[in-house]
Amino acid sequence: MGTRLKDKIAIITGSSSGIGRASAEVFAEEGAHVIVNDDGGREGLGQQIADGIIANGGSASYFKANVFKSEDLKQLIEHAYTTYGRLDILMNNAYKGHTASVHEQEEEDWDQVFASSVKAVFLGSKYALPGMIQAGGGSIINTASVHGLLGGRRHSSYDAAKAAIINLTRQMALDYGKYGIRVNSICPGRIVTEGKIDFLEKYPEEVRRQKAVYPLGRPGTMREAGLAALFLASDDASFVTGHALVVDGGLTAQLADSVSESLEEGLGILKS
Template identity: 80%
Template sequence: MGTRLQNKVAIITGSTSGIGRGCAELFAEEGAHVIVNDDGSRKGLGEEVVEHIKASGGSASFFRADVFQSEDLRKLIEYATETYGRLDILMNNAYKGHATSVLEQEEADWDMVFNSSVKAAFLGCKYALPAMIKAGAGSIINTASIHGLLGGLRHSAYASAKAAIVNLTRQMAVDYGKYGIRVNSICPGRIVTEGKIEFLKKYPEEVRRQQAVYPLRRPGTMREAASAALFLASEDASFVTGHALVVDGGLTAQLPDSVAEPLEEGLGLFRTE
């Protein structure tokens, strides 16, 4: 067990799977009291994550809250402050929706993407900021994406929402820095979460494609994404705010012609065994 977040209270929305779960487990390992969250649709999963954290020596509790519901988000923040007497870290991580090109994008899916990410982050911060202002400190981390920095094929709603997250982060950093509150975002590239493991088994050519286009020749892990969030949450980042931390194995660092060479040599060039 580490001490980088010793006795800090952290809420992570959408933390029963994926990057959110990775962050919940790592934050708890570093001494935080973690409030695990999802909408409760996957019955028992929140409690399972909490038990796993506790079995590893960490402190956690589960609170069901649907990020689409303003009142649920208010109660989530209230639970933290009433249970632990404080709120040090808020990570707005939840996301739901389907994204494709503008012509194919359904209006309902567009709204779902924005409401689950941008609006939920806005409301979470709106309810969390008073407690942080009162304490004179706090760290807010928003999960964005490299899609919020660059265009990607058939990601109209997703890329637009993640770009909004990046600039909402900057705006809040400017407004609330005077209260000792830091606001940052992480911009992951492809991260292999639980759901993507089965996808990659089904489509091995996608593994080869990622090995070809990523300078590190692989996608990232949940632990690697969580480690970036941990840095931003901790005092190691005490003079970092308004920043979009890219965690993408070098994907966005390269010029297009740098990608062309490995692709031309064949997607089977890099072995997966």
């Protein structure tokens, strides 16, 4: 076990799977007590993740809260303060929704994407910040995406929401830096989460495409995204705030014609 987050109290929303789960595991490995969260939709899963962290020598608990509900988020934050006396790290990570091109995007889906990400970042931070101000510091990490930096086909609501998160992150960094509170975001590229494993097995051509497009020759792992969040949560990033940390294997470092060339060359090599 490490000590980079020794005795810190951390909440990670949407942490029963994906990047949130990996972040919870690495935070706990570095000494934090992690409050695992989900909406309870997959009964018992959140508690199972917390139990797994404990079994591996870490410290964790589970708190059910739906980020779509303001009162749930308020209770989640209050739980940290009433149970542990403080909240050192808040990672706004939860996301839910269906995205599409604008003319095909349903209004309710658009609203769901923004409610689960942008509004939840606003509300979670709103409830956490007074305690962090009183304590004289804290770290807030918001899960954005490379889709917040560049546009992607058929991703209207997702792209717009992730871009909003990045700029909200910058704005909060300006307002709360004087209180010792750092606010940053992570911008992952393609990360192989639990839900994508079956997809990639079903569509091997997508694996070949990603090998060709990503300069590192592969998509990222959940743990790699979690380690990026760990850096921002820790004192290693003590002079980093308002930053959008890109974790994408070099995907966004390329000009469009370079991507096209890499794709054609890579697929040609793989097919031969």
